[in-house]
Amino acid sequence: MSTDSERDPDTDAEPTIAEEACFEAGIKFGTLYHQFAGTPVSPDSAASLERAMEASIENQPHCSDVTVDVRTDELEAELADSAADYTELTGRFLEVEIVVDYEGAEVVTRMAMEDGYPLMRVESIRKRNPEA
Amino acid sequence: MSTDSERDPDTDAEPTIAEEACFEAGIKFGTLYHQFAGTPVSPDSAASLERAMEASIENQPHCSDVTVDVRTDELEAELADSAADYTELTGRFLEVEIVVDYEGAEVVTRMAMEDGYPLMRVESIRKRNPEA
Amino acid sequence: MSTDSERDPDTDAEPTIAEEACFEAGIKFGTLYHQFAGTPVSPDSAASLERAMEASIENQPHCSDVTVDVRTDELEAELADSAADYTELTGRFLEVEIVVDYEGAEVVTRMAMEDGYPLMRVESIRKRNPEA
Amino acid sequence: MSTDSERDPDTDAEPTIAEEACFEAGIKFGTLYHQFAGTPVSPDSAASLERAMEASIENQPHCSDVTVDVRTDELEAELADSAADYTELTGRFLEVEIVVDYEGAEVVTRMAMEDGYPLMRVESIRKRNPEA
Numbered sequence: 344m345s346t347d348s349e350r351d352p353d354t355d356a357e358p359t360i361a362e363e364a365c366f367e368a369g370i371k372f373g374t375l376y377h378q379f380a381g382t383p384v385s386p387d388s389a390a391s392l393e394r395a396m397e398a399s400i401e402n403q404p405h406c407s408d409v410t411v412d413v414r415t416d417e418l419e420a421e422l423a424d425s426a427a428d429y430t431e432l433t434g435r436f437l438e439v440e441i442v443v444d445y446e447g448a449e450v451v452t453r454m455a456m457e458d459g460y461p462l463m464r465v466e467s468i469r470k471r472n473p474e475a
Numbered sequence: 476m477s478t479d480s481e482r483d484p485d486t487d488a489e490p491t492i493a494e495e496a497c498f499e500a501g502i503k504f505g506t507l508y509h510q511f512a513g514t515p516v517s518p519d520s521a522a523s524l525e526r527a528m529e530a531s532i533e534n535q536p537h538c539s540d541v542t543v544d545v546r547t548d549e550l551e552a553e554l555a556d557s558a559a560d561y562t563e564l565t566g567r568f569l570e571v572e573i574v575v576d577y578e579g580a581e582v583v584t585r586m587a588m589e590d591g592y593p594l595m596r597v598e599s600i601r602k603r604n605p606e607a
Numbered sequence: 608m609s610t611d612s613e614r615d616p617d618t619d620a621e622p623t624i625a626e627e628a629c630f631e632a633g634i635k636f637g638t639l640y641h642q643f644a645g646t647p648v649s650p651d652s653a654a655s656l657e658r659a660m661e662a663s664i665e666n667q668p669h670c671s672d673v674t675v676d677v678r679t680d681e682l683e684a685e686l687a688d689s690a691a692d693y694t695e696l697t698g699r700f701l702e703v704e705i706v707v708d709y710e711g712a713e714v715v716t717r718m719a720m721e722d723g724y725p726l727m728r729v730e731s732i733r734k735r736n737p738e739a
Numbered sequence: 740m741s742t743d744s745e746r747d748p749d750t751d752a753e754p755t756i757a758e759e760a761c762f763e764a765g766i767k768f769g770t771l772y773h774q775f776a777g778t779p780v781s782p783d784s785a786a787s788l789e790r791a792m793e794a795s796i797e798n799q800p801h802c803s804d805v806t807v808d809v810r811t812d813e814l815e816a817e818l819a820d821s822a823a824d825y826t827e828l829t830g831r832f833l834e835v836e837i838v839v840d841y842e843g844a845e846v847v848t849r850m851a852m853e854d855g856y857p858l859m860r861v862e863s864i865r866k867r868n869p870e871a
Contacts, residue, residue, distance in 0.1 A: 351865070355847075358861040362761040365754060366848065366861050369765020377774040378514055380645035380695065383506070388530035395527030398520035402561035427724065429534035431644065431697065451751075452762065460691065465754040465762050469747070483733075490729040494629040497622060498716065498729050501633020509642040512827065513776035559856065563776065565827065583619075584630065592823065597622040597630050601615075638779070646774055652794035659791030662784035666825035693798035 361468050364445035367405050368452045371441045372463045375400050375409070376434070376454075384436070385422070385429040389413035392432070400441065407449075408442040434461025447471045493600050496577035499537050500584045503573045504595045507532050507541070508566070508586075516568070517554070517561040521545035524564070532573065539581075540574040566593025579603045625732050628709035631669050632716045635705045636727045639664050639673070640698070640718075648700070649686070649693040653677035656696070664705065671713075672706040698725025711735045757864050760841035763801050764848045767837050768859045771796050771805070772830070772850075780832070781818070781825040785809035788828070796837065803845075804838040830857025843867045 358366070379396055390413075397409040414436050421430055430436075439454040449469040454461055490498070511528055522545075529541040546568050553562055562568075571586040581601040586593055622630070643660055654677075661673040678700050685694055694700075703718040713733040718725055754762070775792055786809075793805045810832050817826055826832075835850040845865040850857055 355863040355865045358761060358864055361755075362758050362864065363861055365758040366761040366765040366846075366859075369762040369767075370769040370859060371765075373766040373769020373771075374515070374773045375769075377645055377770045378511075381641055381697075382510055382527075383531045383534040385534050388527075388534055391523070391526045391530045394523045395514075395520075398523045399515045402515040402517050402520055426722070433645075433695065433697075458690070463762075463766060465759055467751040468754055468758065469751045487731040487733045490629060490732055491625075493623075494626050494732065495729055497626040498629040498633040498727075501630040501635075502637040502727060503633075505634040505637020505639075506641045507637075509638045509777055513773055513829075558854070563829065565777075565829075590822070595630075595634060597627055599619040600622055600626065601619045642778055646791075647770070647795045647798040649798050652791075652798055655787070655790045655794045658787045659784075662787045663779045666779040666781050666784055
């Protein structure tokens with residue numbers, strides 16, 4: 344691919360364990376969001392979707408815990424203004440926490456609405472491995 | 476869009492109720508397959524995924540019943556040959572029945588493997604409404 | 608699966624060719640919508656997404672033509688009210704026509720917004736095969 | 740959500756800029772893979788899918804460059820053994836490079852097959868911002 348992405352030993356570093364752990368956590372968030380965005384969801388089906396999202400992402404490597412909360416209050420508010428009794432899953436109906444444990448670095452990441460956008464961010468990094 | 480798709484009254488008919496019911500059933504199958512294909516799945520997470528797939532598709536209009544069977548025997552056989560403990564959901568791990576009830580026409584549809592491909596087909600149509 | 612879906616010869620019919628053609632058209636619509644809903648899209652990237660959606664769905668069996676129109680006017684209107692410069696693809700940004708040709712039955716289907724919802728429907732059926 | 744994920748000031752750190760950059764890069768990879776896995780693809784439609792994947796992911800924040808290569812040699816080899824003329828996009832048909840530029844930290848990430856699995860990894864980090 345592009346030749347300008349070859350590593351330059353003067354300026355470019357290999358990732359640390361903590362940086363790799365954050366990359367892994369990001370993969371899980373992108374997976375969770377884009378695998379399930381668009382799923383038909385209603386207040387009644389929200390709980391089964393939460394469980395399936397958690398269990399499927401916990402399959403991925405280094406993923407120690409996933410907690411998905413479908414905000415049924417937001418769902419109900421949207422459906423109250425609508426002729427439909429279900430909608431499509433999207434970020435404003437979701438609160439998610441994903442914990443990745445990668446070679447001694449534990450990364451806690453979250454998604455929640457901020458200023459009208461679903462924001463994903465790294466909450467904290469715990470380096471049990473001194474080399475992380 | 477393309478002008479050659481205008482209806483010609485000599486050759487082109489409006490759909491019957493039964494034809495519309497079959498169209499609705501097809502939508503549900505395409506939705507189910509392409510919403511969930513690619514989901515990380517293991518023998519342990521299969522049951523929660525089955526429930527979420529059923530409940531989400533049953534939200535769609537005219538969809539009276541969805542039964543999803545993730546073939547854990549096939550999952551286990553694939554994982555036995557592999558270094559991984561999960562894989563991606565795809566057609567060869569799925570058996571699905573979807574029943575659509577549309578204005579008095581009940582359509583039963585199925586997906587199962589046939590000659591190595593996941594085949595979706597209309598099993599039967601019950602026309603309770605004489606106009607269907 | 609459920610035994611009550613066995614075909615009763617007194618009340619249940621096998622599908623006609625035209626009914627199967629409508630089922631096939633529905634599969635294409637469900638596929639197109641749920642494969643691509645959620646894709647990050649902007650006025651600049653809309654054209655490449657249209658082409659990819661058309662070409663990927665035209666791969667499916669019996670699918671003779673797909674025309675996708677991402678409504679960039681709607682995209683621009685949404686982004687004008689927003690701090691972001693892209694959004695997620697969903698039904699209100701789409702107009703789609705799909706033509707299926709199945710054993711002599713040609714089915715023209717469309718998706719467009721109606722009363723605030725993306726409505727998919729069968730526009731017309733042309734039965735060139737007298738048995739359809 | 741779970742209280743045990745509160746940050747402990749003795750052991751838990753806020754992420755560095757480089758760690759956040761790696762998290763952002765991971766999000767893009769999870770998005771790309773799980774948005775597009777399952778898409779019907781053939782040697783003829785591969786190029787339009789490559790362009791759409793690149794343009795859609797480049798919409799995401801901090802994403803400076805995406806290069807997608809659908810391995811048409813692998814596609815052709817699979818289809819040669821098959822009665823079908825298309826298949827579903829999955830990792831073994833993909834080589835991807837994603838570059839993220841986040842507050843002065845440039846992260847180069849890649850996905851390619853390794854030992855039969857599509858492996859995503861951080862290739863290098865260039866910290867132009869001394870605080871990264």
